Amino acid sequence: MMGLIFLLVVGVYVLVSIGVVKGSIAYAQKNGKSVKRWGWGAALVMYLIPFWDWIPTVAVHQYYCATEAGFWVYKTPEQWMKENPGVMETLVANKGASSRYESFDDEHGKSDIYLLNNRFNWIVTQQDYSSALPIIRSEQQVKDARTSEVLARYVDFGTGNSVKNTIGPPGPLKFWLHSGHCNGGGQNQDALRDFRNIFFGEQK
Amino acid sequence: MTTVVDLFQQAELAEAAYASFFSNSGVLLTADADVKTALRDTNNNGNFSEAQATSFVSQWKVVDQYIGPTSLGGLVGSGFSATLFRDTTTGAYTFALRGT
Numbered sequence: 135m136m137g138l139i140f141l142l143v144v145g146v147y148v149l150v151s152i153g154v155v156k157g158s159i160a161y162a163q164k165n166g167k168s169v170k171r172w173g174w175g176a177a178l179v180m181y182l183i184p185f186w187d188w189i190p191t192v193a194v195h196q197y198y199c200a201t202e203a204g205f206w207v208y209k210t211p212e213q214w215m216k217e218n219p220g221v222m223e224t225l226v227a228n229k230g231a232s233s234r235y236e237s238f239d240d241e242h243g244k245s246d247i248y249l250l251n252n253r254f255n256w257i258v259t260q261q262d263y264s265s266a267l268p269i270i271r272s273e274q275q276v277k278d279a280r281t282s283e284v285l286a287r288y289v290d291f292g293t294g295n296s297v298k299n300t301i302g303p304p305g306p307l308k309f310w311l312h313s314g315h316c317n318g319g320g321q322n323q324d325a326l327r328d329f330r331n332i333f334f335g336e337q338k
Numbered sequence: 339m340t341t342v343v344d345l346f347q348q349a350e351l352a353e354a355a356y357a358s359f360f361s362n363s364g365v366l367l368t369a370d371a372d373v374k375t376a377l378r379d380t381n382n383n384g385n386f387s388e389a390q391a392t393s394f395v396s397q398w399k400v401v402d403q404y405i406g407p408t409s410l411g412g413l414v415g416s417g418f419s420a421t422l423f424r425d426t427t428t429g430a431y432t433f434a435l436r437g438t
Binding site for chain 2: 230231233235244246248250256258260270272292295296297314315320321323324327
């Protein structure tokens with residue numbers, strides 16, 4: 135039903151846009167002004183009302199992807215096991231998905247801290263990264279809870295949604311802005327998950 | 339007779355069907371922590387609160403999911419998605435479909 139309402143709204147907007155452009159052309163003809171300038175100007179305004187943030191969002195998303203996104207391993211499982219002999223074998227996975235939730239930045243950010251076992255945490259954070267554009271920064275860390283040392287980290291950026299405002303625009307309406315990851319972000323997320331799985335501990 | 343509790347569960351399952359439970363390499367994620375993260379992944383249609391997601395994974399397991407292929411940001415393709423959940427208490431299966 136929402137899809138049909140959406141199509142109806144788009145159809146009405148297209149009709150209104152055509153009317154506005156035709157009206158502008160008629161006004162220009164009547165008042166001796168440039169028909170091309172008024173016609174294209176009106177069309178541009180009607181285009182920019184829904185699409186003004188498209189190009190800036192794509193540009194800023196690509197910038198953040200190029201400068202901040204990636205997957206980093208600061209300490210391999212082998213290195214950690216060498217520094218903590220015999221500990222890995224004693225880890226027992228917590229049942230279910232035990233986690234602690236933290237909200238920050240006036241609800242523009244959220245962190246779920248999963249307690250994998252009595253030694254390791256998996257921290258999943260999402261944060262609105264721009265006040266004007268719908269860009270979300272996602273970060274995941276595998277952390278040694280005893281030493282607070284981050285063993286691996288993954289950073290990614292998605293567009294078209296907001297952590298604080300999950301329902302209203304841009305939300306699901308501006309579907310053309312939707313992008314879940316940077317290029318290669320999905321693979322990085324899988325790599326972090328594979329890394330995390332090593333530290334889950336024995337399932338009992 | 340359908341009760342308010344039934345309706346709540348059905349609405350919750352329909353909402354959960356919007357989330358993607360696949361890894362980027364196409365592996366179905368069924369571990370509770372992964373399901374919970376998918377339900378809360380704002381970038382990928384997961385809009386559950388932490389409490390909602392915690393409650394959900396304590397009752398339901400993801401058995402399988404189908405997501406229809408789309409392109410051009412969802413403009414091309416049906417957007418169809420269906421997920422099979424299993425109630426961990428009763429063992430009953432529920433087939434949940436994404437809305438239009």
